[in-house]
Structure formats: structure tokens, C-alpha cells
Amino acid sequence: MAVPAYLYQVLAAVLFCIGVMGVLFRRNILVIFMCVELMLNAANLSLIAFARALGNVDGQVVVFFALAVAAAEVSVGLAIIIDLFRKKGTVDVEQVSLLKG
Amino acid sequence: MLQLFWLIPLLPLFGFLLNGLGLKWMPRKAAGWLACGAVGAAFAIGVGALIELIGLPLADRSITHVLFPWIMAGDFHVNVAFMWDPLSAVMTLIVTGVGFLIHVYSLGYMAHDEGFKRYFAYLNLFTFAMLVLVLADNFLLLFVGWEGVGLCSYLLIGFWYTKKSAADAGKKAFIVNRIGDFGVLVAMMLTFWTLGTLTFPEVFHRAQTLLSPGTAIPTAIALLFFLGATGKSAQIPLYVWLPDAMEGPTPVSALIHAATMVTAGVYLFVRASGMFVLAPDALAIVAVVGAVTAIFAATIGLVQTDIKRVLAYSTVSQLGYMFLAVGAGAFVAAIFHLLTHAFFKALLFLGSGSVIEACHHEQDIRKMGGLGAKLPITKTTFIIGSLALAGVPIFAGFFSKDEILYSVFTSQLGGLGKVLWILGAAAALLTAFYITRLVALTFYGKPRDKHIYDHAHESPKVMTVPLVILAILSTVGGFLGLPLAEKANVMHNWLGPWVGGHGAEAPSGAEGAVLHATSHSAGLEVALMAISVALAIIGIWAAWRLYIKDLPRVQELSRKFAGAYRVLWNKYYVDEIYNALFVRPIVDGSRVLWRAFDVGVIDWAVNGTGRVLRGTASYLRPIQNGLAGSYAAAILLGAILIMGYVLLGGWR
Numbered sequence: 006m007a008v009p010a011y012l013y014q015v016l017a018a019v020l021f022c023i024g025v026m027g028v029l030f031r032r033n034i035l036v037i038f039m040c041v042e043l044m045l046n047a048a049n050l051s052l053i054a055f056a057r058a059l060g061n062v063d064g065q066v067v068v069f070f071a072l073a074v075a076a077a078e079v080s081v082g083l084a085i086i087i088d089l090f091r092k093k094g095t096v097d098v099e100q101v102s103l104l105k106g
Numbered sequence: 107m108l109q110l111f112w113l114i115p116l117l118p119l120f121g122f123l124l125n126g127l128g129l130k131w132m133p134r135k136a137a138g139w140l141a142c143g144a145v146g147a148a149f150a151i152g153v154g155a156l157i158e159l160i161g162l163p164l165a166d167r168s169i170t171h172v173l174f175p176w177i178m179a180g181d182f183h184v185n186v187a188f189m190w191d192p193l194s195a196v197m198t199l200i201v202t203g204v205g206f207l208i209h210v211y212s213l214g215y216m217a218h219d220e221g222f223k224r225y226f227a228y229l230n231l232f233t234f235a236m237l238v239l240v241l242a243d244n245f246l247l248l249f250v251g252w253e254g255v256g257l258c259s260y261l262l263i264g265f266w267y268t269k270k271s272a273a274d275a276g277k278k279a280f281i282v283n284r285i286g287d288f289g290v291l292v293a294m295m296l297t298f299w300t301l302g303t304l305t306f307p308e309v310f311h312r313a314q315t316l317l318s319p320g321t322a323i324p325t326a327i328a329l330l331f332f333l334g335a336t337g338k339s340a341q342i343p344l345y346v347w348l349p350d351a352m353e354g355p356t357p358v359s360a361l362i363h364a365a366t367m368v369t370a371g372v373y374l375f376v377r378a379s380g381m382f383v384l385a386p387d388a389l390a391i392v393a394v395v396g397a398v399t400a401i402f403a404a405t406i407g408l409v410q411t412d413i414k415r416v417l418a419y420s421t422v423s424q425l426g427y428m429f430l431a432v433g434a435g436a437f438v439a440a441i442f443h444l445l446t447h448a449f450f451k452a453l454l455f456l457g458s459g460s461v462i463e464a465c466h467h468e469q470d471i472r473k474m475g476g477l478g479a480k481l482p483i484t485k486t487t488f489i490i491g492s493l494a495l496a497g498v499p500i501f502a503g504f505f506s507k508d509e510i511l512y513s514v515f516t517s518q519l520g521g522l523g524k525v526l527w528i529l530g531a532a533a534a535l536l537t538a539f540y541i542t543r544l545v546a547l548t549f550y551g552k553p554r555d556k557h558i559y560d561h562a563h564e565s566p567k568v569m570t571v572p573l574v575i576l577a578i579l580s581t582v583g584g585f586l587g588l589p590l591a592e593k594a595n596v597m598h599n600w601l602g603p604w605v606g607g608h609g610a611e612a613p614s615g616a617e618g619a620v621l622h623a624t625s626h627s628a629g630l631e632v633a634l635m636a637i638s639v640a641l642a643i644i645g646i647w648a649a650w651r652l653y654i655k656d657l658p659r660v661q662e663l664s665r666k667f668a669g670a671y672r673v674l675w676n677k678y679y680v681d682e683i684y685n686a687l688f689v690r691p692i693v694d695g696s697r698v699l700w701r702a703f704d705v706g707v708i709d710w711a712v713n714g715t716g717r718v719l720r721g722t723a724s725y726l727r728p729i730q731n732g733l734a735g736s737y738a739a740a741i742l743l744g745a746i747l748i749m750g751y752v753l754l755g756g757w758r
Contacts (some may be wrong), residue, residue, distance in 0.1 A: 020127050037734070102732025 013054030020047035034089070034096045038082055045075055107154030111190045112171040114155075114198060115237035117148040118230040126227030134222050142209040143224035145233055149202035156195045164603060167191055168307075177246075180419045184304060192604050195439060197240035197373055200448045204365045205233050207572040211456050212357040214462060214568035223354065225265065232258035236366050237551035240373060245294050245304040248374070252290065252338065255367045257712035258543050262362060275350040282347040282449040286337020292435035293330035296323065299380075303486040310380035319384045327381065328388035332395075335371025340422045341429060342399045344679060348422055353413040356459030359414060360569040364421050364455050371446055376437045379605045383435065390519060393433020397514075397529040400426030404536035404679075408543070409664075409674045413458045413470045416544050420495065421451055425534060427510050430530055434523060436513030437605035442587045442597045443510055446502035449583045452493035453576035454541075454720055461548060464562040471547040473558055478549035483570045485549045487577040491592040492545050494580040497642045504639075505584035507534060510719055512589070512634050516627070527634075538645025546653035589631060 020043055027040030049068045056064025090096055121144030133142075159167055168191040177184040188194075235254025244247040256279075264276025268275050300323055301312045317324045330547050335341065338350035351363045362368070375392070376383060382389060400423045407419035424447050431440035462469055464481055465546060478485040494501035497508065511534070515527045530719055553559035564570070587597040652660055664671045673679070 025742060029735055029742070032735075034734075098734045101734075103733030105730065 010054060010058040013058075014051060017047045017051035017054065020044075020050065032097050032099055034086055036100050037098065038086065041082075042075070042079070045071070107151060107253040108158040108169065108190070109171075110167070110686050111155040112188045112241075114151050114202065115150045115188070115234050115241060117144045117151075118233035118237065119418075120144060122227050122230035122234060125223055125230060130456060132223075137223045138213045138226055139639070141230050142206065144230055145206045145209050145272055148233070148237070149199070149206050152195070152202050152399075155190060156199060158304045158698055159190065159192070159455075167604075180300070181302060184244055186247060186624045187305075189306065190241070192600050193377060193441070194240050196445065196601065198237060198538065199561040200445060201233065201236050201240060201366050204448050204452050204576070205236075206455065207575055208361040208365070208452060211360075211459070211569050211572040213607070214566050215357050215459055216355060219355075221265065225262075227570075228258055228261050229358075229361070232262065232367070234364060236370075239341060239370055243306055244307070245297065245306075245378075248595040249290060249294065250376075251689045252370060252374075254333075254722070255370065255492070256338070258288070259283075259362050259367055261359040263351045265358065266355055269353070272353040274601065275347075275353040279351050282344050283337045285364065286334040286344055288331040289333025289337075293327050293334070296327050296330065299397040300327075306377065309378070313381045314383060317381075317384050320386055324381065324385040325388045326386040329391065331373075331374060331378065331382075332388065332392055332406040335374055335429070337370050337371075338393070339371030339425050339429070341371070341395055341426060342402060345399065346421050346684060349415050349418040349677070352412070352418050356414065356455060356462060360452045360455030360459070362416065366625070368421065368425060369444045372425065372432060372440055375429075375432045376441055376605055379432075379437045382432075386408050386518070390436065390522060391406055391433070392429050393514070393517075393519060393526055394522070396426045396431075396433055397430025397526040397533075399423065400427070401462060401529050401533040401536065402426075404533045404540065406674055407540040408536060409671060411472050413471050413474075413544065413548065414455070414469055416471075416540060417451070417454055417458060420454075420537065423537065424451065426533070427507060427530065430514055430526060430543050430748060433508075433568055434514040434517035434526070436510060436517065438587075438598050438601045439506065439509040439513050441601055441605075443503075445586070445597075445701055446494065446506040446580070446583050449576055450491045450501075450503055450580040453491035453573060453580050454486060454495065455575055456569070457491060460565040463565055463569075465558045466561060468555075468558055471544065473555040474548045474553075475551045475555075475609040476549070476553040477562055480559070481549070481564050483564060483573060487570075487573040488549070489545060490577040491580055492541045494584075495541050496646060496723065497534055497638060498646075499639055500581070500584070502580050502582070502584035503644075505587050505589065508635050508638055509587060509589060511638055512631050514559065515634055516630070531638060531641055531749070535641040535645045539649045542649035543647045543653050546649060550654050551657065577730040589635070614642035627696065666680065 022045060023048040024042075024044030027043065028037050029036055031040065049071055052068050052071075056062060056068075086096065088103065093101060095101070103105045113529060121141050125141055137336075168189065169654050170187055170189050172185045172187040174186050175183070176186045180575050208224075212225065212229065214503065216222055219225065219404075232255060235251050235258055237251070239248055239251025239255060242251060260276045260280040264273045266272045266391070267276075294304060297309060299311055301316055303309055303312065313324070328428060334346075337344040348363060348368065352359055354363070403419045403422035406414050407423065410416045422441070428440045428443050428447070431437070461474070461477060461484060462478065463480065464484070465474065468474070490501065494503040497504045511527055511530050514530060517523045519526065588594050652663075
């Protein structure tokens with residue numbers, strides 16, 4: 006049974022919204038970070054679905070690039086988080102507000 | 107030697123650099139002798155170069171040495187170049203010769219001063235600047251020296267800068283001189299504007315063809331230069347700084363404020379006489395100012411009680427004579443008097459320094475008296491200097507002052523010249539009077555302060571030897587310009603062809619010989635001479651009678667003429683008048699501007715800008731709360747807004 010193309014987009018949108026809600030409302034920086042990844046992959050899913058529906062590889066190519074960049078971003082992001090934990094002993098973003106104006 | 111004359115100014119510069127900038131480890135004695143040696147070597151080169159210059163034929167007696175081109179902008183070329191001709195040679199020998207003696211004297215006078223090395227560094231710097239002034243071959247380089255000597259004058263007047271009166275006197279000298287310098291600058295601009303060059307020979311050459319005599323331009327140039335000369339050479343109205351300049355060390359007063367720097371204005375006028383003869387009206391003004399200054403300062407000198415101030419007013423008065431000579435067109439006589447004055451006034455100042463040193467820095471002649479017995483050398487040399495100043499025959503001042511008075515009497519000024527002659531002769535009488543009074547009160551009579559008298563002592567050799575040499579020069583120096591003997595008049599034969607209208611081109615033989623040769627009348631000259639000798643003797647006799655024989659009478663007289671005495675004692679209230687007319691309005695006006703404009707407008711605007719920014723920021727600051735979540739929400743909100751805008755078709 007073929008799944009209609011729009012359902013992929015709905016799924017992508019739902020995942021994206023979950024990610025946004027997580028970024029906005031969670032306080033654990035690790036969780037926020039995972040939610041950012043969720044948003045990223047929601048976008049990837051949307052791209053791949055469109056590429057398949059339109060019979061065009063452009064979207065897939067973009068996703069490969071996005072994955073590569075995301076891998077780098079994750080390593081940097083995790084390093085920052087670990088360092089933050091070492092320095093501050095917490096992963097709660099509300100405890101870290103040094104740049105308050 | 108002739109090819110090396112450009113080294114003359116560089117030697118003192120070298121001494122200044124060594125003493126002033128480096129060699130901290132050098133012992134004091136070596137530093138002092140280094141400074142003296144630099145000036146002495148410059149003098150030696152000067153003598154050598156002068157001898158070779160005498161050997162040259164008349165037309166070749168001007169040598170220019172270009173060190174390097176300085177300014178080249180379009181048509182405007184100025185070289186750093188020195189010129190060796192009879193006039194600059196005479197000036198150089200005065201500056202280095204008298205300067206050397208004063209350097210040596212300073213070794214003794216300043217021996218125990220903390221700023222010994224600083225003093226000699228300044229003194230060398232001054233000598234350098236003065237030599238640049240007299241050797242420069244263009245107006246601009248002359249102006250460099252002109253400003254340089256002004257700076258050194260400031261530094262040396264305020265040498266004891268912890269003393270407020272000295273620091274104030276230095277400032278006064280500098281500021282008053284700046285007023286004059288403004289005139290020199292404008293005059294140089296006018297010169298370049300009309301003649302297109304600032305190099306002396308070219309200026310005089312072009313002035314003959316491009317400027318018509320007696321018109322506005324040469325008159326304006328001459329008067330503006332004269333404004334500068336009144337500042338530097340202490341003439342009315344800008345003389346007020348010179349009496350105050352006596353706050354400096356006494357050898358400085360001798361070198362800068364009597365023998366050399368203050369004569370810079372006279373030198374400028376003689377150097378540029380080729381241009382100034384085209385402005386007879388301006389020269390008449392110069393003569394009048396000079397004569398009035400001569401008698402004005404002499405009257406103030408009558409009642410002063412500070413030994414150095416009497417000499418300071420005497421210097422102002424003698425400089426007035428020089429300008430009187432310049433104004434009468436007797437340029438040679440002006441330089442001749444400059445030369446003799448350098449000898450006897452340096453002698454008098456150094457003598458007064460010896461007295462001051464002997465009295466442990468007491469300068470009030472009312473507390474001296476009878477010092478002659480304790481200071482035999484100082485007394486003898488001081489009296490020789492006084493006789494030269496008073497114009498007693500065979501002493502140097504007699505010949506030069508007499509030549510000036512004679513030139514004025516017979517000058518192209520006509521009737522005005524006769525009036526100025528009367529002023530000059532009257533000033534000569536006063537001169538004889540005040541200098542005799544000074545000698546009498548200092549060296550003769552009964553000691554008025556026992557403590558000072560008991561502790562007085564003759565100065566060391568290093569100070570008395572320069573005194574003796576200067577005394578000899580003050581005696582024989584006058585024979586350089588013998589009257590009534592044109593062949594033997596060294597000054598005229600040497601300088602005559604180079605000044606006045608003849609400075610422009612190389613003179614051709616006897617054509618440019620003596621400016622006044624045609625109007626020479628031996629009988630008249632002898633008669634005038636007799637009058638001035640009589641005046642000098644009357645002045646000396648009157649002062650002698652009053653101040654030695656009949657001191658109580660002086661009190662009586664000063665009570666009788668209390669009004670006049672008070673005016674003279676207060677120096678005609680000139681300082682007070684200048685204060686009320688210029689200083690107070692400027693200070694008060696500045697205060698108004700400070701309160702109204704500086705605080706009210708500028709500060710208000712600057713502070714206002716800061717306040718506005720801070721106020722605005724206090725509303726914006728809460729947005730940046732440091733919480734990552736709120737930033738993320740802001741990003742999301744922005745993204746939604748932009749997407750909504752795009753999707754709703756706002757972006758096409």
C-alpha cells in the first residue's frame with residue numbers, strides 16, 4: 006500500500022513542532038540539544054519526501070550535505086556541553102545566564 | 107677656514123646635544139668645559155674665516171654655503187644655507203666671542219647650582235640658535251633662529267622654575283615676543299607675496315625693481331618687521347618683558363638680554379636695510395620709537411633700586427639708540443653701537459653678577475655701599491663699563507653713541523632729526539646720571555648693611571678674568587670706528603658697502619662707500635661731540651655730588667618731587683595699564699566663555715549625548731536576559747513572522 010506523499014510532510018511537521026516545543030520549554034541543555042537535532046531531521050525528512058514525490062535527486066543531495074554538517078555540529082555542540090558541565094556543574098540552561106544585559 | 111664657516115653654528119649644537127641629551131655620567135666640570143669649548147672653537151673658526159674674508163676683494167666678500175634644500179613647493183624654494191659676509195661675520199664674532207667669555211664666567215657663577223648641566227645645555231642651544239639667526243641666508247631660516255633664541259630666553263629666564271616670579275617672567279617674555287613674531291610672519295608672507303622669494307640677495311635685488319619707494323607695500327613690510335623687532339629688542343610698546351627677564355641667572359642677562367639676543371631686531375633691520383630704505387616713512391617711525399624708548403627707559407632707570415633692573419632699563423635705552431640709528435639710515439653706526447654695547451653691557455652685567463654673588467644674592471643697592479674696598483677687580487672693571495656706557499671719550503660707548511647722534515642730526519629726517527637728536531642727547535645725560543648713581547651706591551660711600559659688607563668677597567679668577575678681558579674691549583673697542591677719519595674708520599670701510607641700498611648686489615668699489623660721506627662736516631661733528639661729552643660729564647658730576655657727597659639731599663629731593671618720583675618708581679604704570687587694557691579683558695572674557703560656552707554648550711552637548719544613550723539602553727537592556735530559551739523563542743517568532751509574510755504574498 007503506497008503511503009500518500011502528504012503524510013510524510015505531516016510527519017515532518019509534527020516532528021519539527023515537537024522539537025520546537027522541546028527547545029522552548031525544556032531546561033536540560035542535553036535535551037534541548039536533542040530537540041534541535043529532531044528539528045533538523047524533520048527538515049531532512051521533508052526534503053527526502055519531496056525528492057521522492059517529484060522524482061528528483063536534488064533534495065537527497067541536500068540531505069547528504071545536511072547530515073555531514075550536522076555530524077560536525079553535534080561534535081562541537083557536545084564538546085561545549087561537556088565543558089559547560091565541567092565548569093558549572095550543571096546542565097540547566099536557566100542557571101547559565103552570564104550574558105545578561 | 108673660509109670653507110668651514112658653516113661649522114660655526116653646528117659646534118654649539120653638538121655641545122647642546124652632548125650635554126642635554128646624553129652623557130649623564132659626565133662630571134660637572136667636563137660638561138661645563140665642553141660647553142665652553144664648543145663656543146670657543148666656534149669663535150676660533152670665526153676669527154679664521156674673518157681673516158680670510160678680509161683677504162678677498164671687496165666684491166667677493168659674500169660666501170653662501172648650502173647645507174641642504176629645505177622647502178621646495180612650486181616657486182617657493184628655501185635652503186638651509188648660511189651666508190658669510192662682513193655683517194654676519196661681525197655678528198658671529200660678537201655672539202661667539204662675548205658668548206665664550208660669558209660661558210667661562212658661568213663656570214664660576216653657576217658652580218654650586220643643581221641645574222649646572224641643564225644650564226650649559228641651554229646656553230649652548232641659545233648660541234646655536236643665535237648663530238643660525240645671524241648666519242641665515244634667508245628670512246625663513248632667520249626666523250627659525252629668531253624663534254630658537256626666544257625659546258632659550260624663555261627656558262633661561264625661568265631657569266629657577268620653582269620660583270614663581272621666575273616662571274611668570276619666562277612666560278611673560280615668551281608671550282610678549284609672540285606678539286612681535288606675528289608681525290614677522292605677516293611681513294615674511296608679504297615679502298614672498300610681492301617678491302616671490304625669501305633669500306636675502308634675491309629679495310634685495312628684486313626689491314629695487316619691483317617695489318617703488320615710499321609706497322604702501324614696503325612701508326607695511328618694514329612696519330611689520332619692526333613690530334617683531336620691538337618684541338625681540340624690547341622697544342616701546344613691547345619692552346615690558348625685558349626688566350622682568352632679570353629673574354634669570356645673571357650671566358644669562360648678560361648674554362641674552364644685553365649682548366646678543368635683544369640685538370636681533372637691530373641686526374634684522376641692518377641685514378634687510380636694502381629693502382627698508384625703500385620705506386622712508388617707516389624708518390622715520392622706527393627712529394621716533396627708538397629715541398622715545400631711549401629717553402623713556404633712561405628715566406625709569408634713574409630710580410630703580412635693583413642693580414640688575416637699572417642695567418635692564420639701560421639696555422632698553424641703549425637698544426633705543428640703535429633703532430634711532432637704523433631709523434636715521436645710519437646702519438653702520440647701529441651695528442657699531444651694537445658691538446660696543448655688547449662689550450660694555452656684558453661687562454656691566456657680569457660685574458653686577460660678581461657683586462650679587464659677593465653679597466650672597468642681595469640685589470638691592472640700598473643695602474650695598476662701600477663694596478669697592480672688598481671687590482677691587484669688580485669695581486675697576488665695572489667703572490670702566492660705566493664710563494663706556496656714559497659716553498666718556500676714549501671708552502667704546504663714546505664713539506658709537508656719538509656717531510649715532512651725529513648721524514641723526516645730519517640725517518635725511520631733517521627737522522625731525524634735530525628733535526630726535528635733542529631726545530638722544532637728553533637720554534645721554536640721564537644715562538651718565540643713572541650709571542654713576544649705580545656705581546656710587548654700590549661701590550662707594552659707607553656700607554649700609556654691615557652683615558652684607560662683612561661677608562662680601564671678591565669672585566674667583568674664572569669670573570674676574572672675563573671681566574678684565576671685557577673691560578679691555580670696552581676701552582679699545584671704540585677705535586674700530588674713529589670719527590673724523592674716514593680712512594681709519596674700520597667699521598665704515600668694512601660694513602659700509604654692504605648695508606643700506608648697497609646690500610643688494612656686490613658693491614663696485616668706492617661707489618657704495620660711506621652713506622654719509624657727502625654730508626660730513628668736521629666742524630659740526632666736533633661741536634656735537636663737545637656737547638655730548640659735556641652732557642656726560644654734567645650727568646656724572648651731578649650724580650656724584652648727590653649720591654656720594656650729599657645722600658640726605660636725595661631723600662629731600664625725592665620728597666619734593668614725590669609725584670614724579672612715584673610715577674618713575676612705578677615705571678609709568680605701564681605694566682598696570684597693560685594689565686587693565688589687555689590681560690584683564692582676556693582673562694575675564696575667557697572666564698565668560700568658559701562658563702557660558704564651554705560648560706553651557708560643549709559640555710552640555712557631550713554629556714547630553716551620553717545621557718540619551720543611557721536612557722534608551724535602560725529600556726532595551728531587559729531584552730537580553732541571558733536565558734537561551736527566550737532567545738530561541740525570539741528566533742522562532744521571527745521565523746514565523748518572515749514565513750507568514752512570504753506565504754501571504756508580501757514578498758514578490
